[in-house]
Amino acid sequence: MDLIVILQAGVATGTVLLFATLGEIFAERSGVLNLGVEGMMLIGAMTGFSVGIKTGNPWLGVLAAMLFAGVISQIHAFITVTLQADQVVSGLALTFLGAGISLVLGEGLSKAGTVSPMPAFSVPLLSQIPILGPIFFTNQRLLVYLGYLMIPAAWYYINRTRPGMHLRAVGEYPAAADALGINVYRMRYLYVFVGGVMAGLAGATISLAVSPGWFSELTTAGQGWIAVGLVIFAQWDPVRAAVGSYAFGALRRLILDIQGPTTLFGLANPFYYNPYWGFFLKMLPYAFTVIVLVIGSREAMRKRLGAPAALGEPYIRGERGK
């Protein structure tokens, strides 16, 4: 069991969480909590794999996944922004809906064949860096590299650009943003769409790159919910989101790989000889999500930081307060 190999695979696994978490950060920064990430990821995974098989081109699959998940996300936008319904319930409904639609449209897809995997390649020079080179820049797929670029881009967009300022204003104080001539409704639709597109990308990353195939709801296995939890841990910051995503990716890989070898650090591997312990290993990502939430929530309480002020609140133009 080579730690470098595990971390290398962990980065690829973590890219899924990274995409989903970044997307949810954009939606929540605009004031819309979208709990439907899991459903949108399932839509993305199903669409990506299905289109990838039919056309033989995984990139068309990725594109279709992003588009379909984005369209589905607009249901949530319509219900919460225009109809001003409760964001929690609507997000839950979106999860059911996404899971249901992907199960119906993905019927028989698990036996439909395989799709040629996306090519993996190493980055010249960067892959020569000791330790970091093999982990991050050797034999990764293009989507993983795309993830690296998105982290600073998202941070810069949110914190240093004019549209990013508008995004934050809409999430913190929509009435003021409205007074400045920013179209609050349009912005919220837009960033919910961004969140949907990113969740679709995350789903397609699973079904086309990380663990190719369609395994109904087990394809995502709750990663959408872990992403929603990571947003809180990340305090709505893309860089912290990346740290959390890659750490969780490495953990997931470690759990898969630790049960294989007969010896571990020269000792008999207890996980190999007691396969039942595997069930406790399986709990770890979910238990860690709860722990990470405790950390994130305590920090938010101490620093008096926290969610965008208008998160979860529908904006009703002309209503007093808020």
Place this chain on the structure above:
Amino acid sequence: MAESISRQPLLPFRIRIEPRLSEPPRWYPAVISLGAIIVALLLGGVVIALAGGDPLRSYAHIAKASFGSLGVLSDTIVKATPIILTALACSVAFRMKLWNIGAEGQFIMGAFGASAIVLGKVLPPEASRWAFIPVMMLAGMAAGAIWGFIPGYLKARFNVNEIISTLMLNYIAVSWVDFWIFAVWTEAGFQMSPKFPANTWLPRLADYAKAIPAFRGLTTHAGLLMGIVAAFLLWLVVFRSRWGYEIRLIGDNPQAAKYAGINITRNTIWVMMLSGALAGLGGTSEVAGVVHRLQTAPIAAGYGFTGIIVAWLAKLNPVIIILVSILFGALILAGREIQPSGVPKMIQGIILVCLIASDFMLRYRIRFVRAGKEE
């Protein structure tokens, strides 16, 4: 919304959307919900057709396979029983705006707790049914309550988002039960425990077929009774007790509740435990009434999630929950046979989406105004 939104200049009338100032009549919400379900079934039909199925046949099949005869009606009620209890569990938490999405995990832990009484030989195997059933109910409710306590405590103490913590605990509960049925209580290496002895089963209608011949073959079990009693007790607690008043006040206006001196921290924990205990009772009823062994696949079948939708559809009213649960029991029972297999889940999702959207009709009214005529 101070001004109303006006659009559609091309039509001979204009549609005006304006906030509803007075309470709508009592029948109005029910009609709107019914309309939402009809729209949902139409939309579901479109998706079934897109996936290559025949929507009319699918729906006709659902109706026939769930209400067509006394036997299938009884099976429908068997499917509805766990949903009644999980929906009650969700309703009491939602009433306080505590989003307990973990009824599924609490249900599984309830089944585990009840099974532990049998499999762990807590009671002697030859004990009577009337000793086993109450002890199993208590154990199931306790296990569910513990599973509700964890997120409740984390929410009260650290302000941890209960949606995510309860959801994560669902996955942990499945792995926990998987561990026990693989490592400790396995039946010959299979992914299940041995079958429970008959003196631990909940009585079924069919058990009384000797006295009442019409009951022959009917599977409805005493879990239904648990659900009905629990619904009635919960109604009393929520609408007729001081504690229920506190829960409702916290849900409607936490600020006012705080100023009134209501302890929100303690209520958060207690309500989550009550919610977990109800879901745990559901797990008990399922394992002792239907499955008769500990096994994850038939127990972790999504009853906890369906409970969320049912609670919402019933507007959190315990009595209406029973009726709505039977409709959803029918959907699940019949849905097992129709293709594609995801249809029941998708229809549940579409129904929930339409319901939430329809709430708009309760808060706003849509009026048709003839063009050129302003009031």
